[in-house]
Structure formats: C-alpha cells, structure tokens
Amino acid sequence: MAMTEHHRLREVSLNDQRSLTIHRFGQPGARPKVYVQAGIHANELAGPLTAHHLADRLKAADEAGQVVGEIVMVPIANPIGLSQVQSGEHFGRHDLETGGNYNRAFFDVSDAVLQAVMGRLGSDAAENTRSVRSAILNALNEVTPRFAIDDLHVELQKLACDADIVLDLHTDSDAQMHLFLDPTQWPNAEDLAAELGVEVVMLARASGSNPFEETIAAPYVTVHEAHGEDHPIDVPLTVVVELRGLADVSDELAGQDADALMRFLQRRGCLAGTPGAQPQFTGVAAPFEHTTFLWATAPGIVAFKKPLGAMVEAGDVVAEIIDVSAMSTDGARTPVAAETSGKFFARSLTKLARPGQDIGKIFGTTQVEGRVGNLLSD
Known part of the structure; x- marks a missing residue:
C-alpha cells in the first residue's frame, strides 16, 4: 500500500528543522527493491518533477496491486540545498556551509564491509547478498556525521544501500540525455538506456570524489572482486540518469520520462504489466575516460559554433570566447577546439566564461591519453 513518511534530519540551527519526504510503494522488505531519488543537486529540477509524475503512476499501480516487491522514492533528496537562495538566486549544487558539492564525499564503507563478511560467505548468492547488505547498514550506522551535508548523505545511503536497482x-547544464553506471552493468542496463532514448552511456568505476551511486555499488563490487565466483553476490544496478539540461523542465518531458521508467520497471519484473517491445538503443556506450571537457582559455561571452549533439572531429572549433569590449571583431575571438573526435553532448547554459571554466563535453570515440584520476567536474 502506498504511503508517505517524513524522516527528520539532524537539527543544525535552533528552531530550524528539515526532513526527507519518502514515498513507499508495495510491500516493505519484499524483493526486488527499487530506490529512486531526485534533486541531490537541488538546482536540477527535472528530476524532482519526473519523480512526481512517476509517484503518481506508482500510486495507481500500487492501488491496482501491480507493484512487485518494494519501491522507495525520495522526490526531494536535498531539502538543505533547495532552501539556499541568496538575493533571489538559487544555489543548489554546493553546500553553503562547507562549500562541498552535494553529490561528492558520500561515505565509502567498502573496507569495513569486506572485513565484516570475510570468511562468512558461502556458495549461496542470496544468503551472501543478505550478509553484505546487513554489513553495509551496520557500517553506515557507525558513521558519525560532522556537518548537515554529512547527515543528509548517510541517511540517503541507508535508504538505498540494500536496493536491487x-x-x-x-x-547536466545543457545536454542530451545520458547515463553514468559501473562498467560491469553494461549491457545489462541497455533496456533503461533504450527506454529513455539515451544518447550517451558513460561507464565508470571510480570517477572521483565518491558520488552517491558509486558509493552504493562500491561495497558490493569490493566484496565480489575479493571473493570471486565461488562466493557469489548480487551486485545492484546503480545508475545516474541525466535528464537533459537545467532548462528542460516541463510536464511533457517529465511525463514522458516517467512513462519510460514505468516500462523499464515492468520489464525488470518490479511492476506487473506489459511494457511492449523494447526500443533499440541507438546511442554510444564507452568508458568515462573517453569524455573530454571544453575549457575556456579567456574571459568573455561564449558563442557555440556546433549544435548540441553534433559529431565533431579533433581540431574542430566548437565555440568561441568573445571579448565584447573590443571595438572590432578582429582578434576579439578566442577559439575553443575539440581535443578529440566524438559527440558534443553537453555544454554550459551560462554564457559568461572565465579562464579555466568548463563550457562543454565531448564523448570521444577513443580514450583520451592522460584522462585518469578524478574524472568529474565539480
């Protein structure tokens, strides 16, 4: 039966109380368990609107007895960031208290989990997975949050840590639909990519700085790799779904994406019903190391010379940075060229550039030399 609960977050200022709204569908504790959250970057509003449309559909499905297992949804995963408004401008990506990115520095409890289950796993995958889930929750319960952002992080992890999906x-800022997921989950997640009409799938194990979905998968992956196939476990499918760009917020798109997610859940056996024929995935999937950034090398106004979604060649001028204070156009434009060939799939919605600013992304056809370490922009 569909229900809503409110989990109070730690009070960090006198008489200032925030909570997480949690929607639950199906039977608590039943399998498969699906966890959906939106808006950890609180300025990214397409996710919460899509979650709202999805919740309406899931409520109807639950009332019809069509939810198989359990579905947990947090439609606003960051009430702290949602309230950060200064001089009429919303700042939802970074925590104003600590400066931290809201989707970085989640708690990786892999080492503690591996130690807890060492020598306890057998040949039964279901039993092994239950042991790992229990160890993860125990490890998260031992975390002592320092700041409000840390308290938020650990509470979200507790809600998601035992999910199957x-x-x-x-x-993104201004982008085509794309996904991030662990390399071991491709092509397992091709049905999700196809349903959503995704153009780009980036495969990453440790892209840098412990984003949410990687820290959910990390303990399972660590235990699996340490024990091998003789001690199998079920590794959850954890996916970041980038629902286009910041300005792509509408009932039409949110409803379309919610319908696609419903069909995905039906196909995965999480909902009863017939999803129809699976669409064909026509995008490209490759390691995250294939992605390169377009960097501004001068201050000015950005004028893009290639449309979003264009295939570009290395050396192509994708944008120009214009010094509009110059009287003449001669010498007033600084070209920004592609370092690699590939798809120009994301760009900055902000057109005022400063040196060193990321103004776009290209998903290359080959791995970029030296593209290692922290792969995420902040």
Missing part, C-alpha cells in the same frame, strides 16, 4: 535522477 538504484536510480539517481540529475540533469
């Missing part, structure tokens, strides 16, 4: 809804 985890969907973290985001948006």
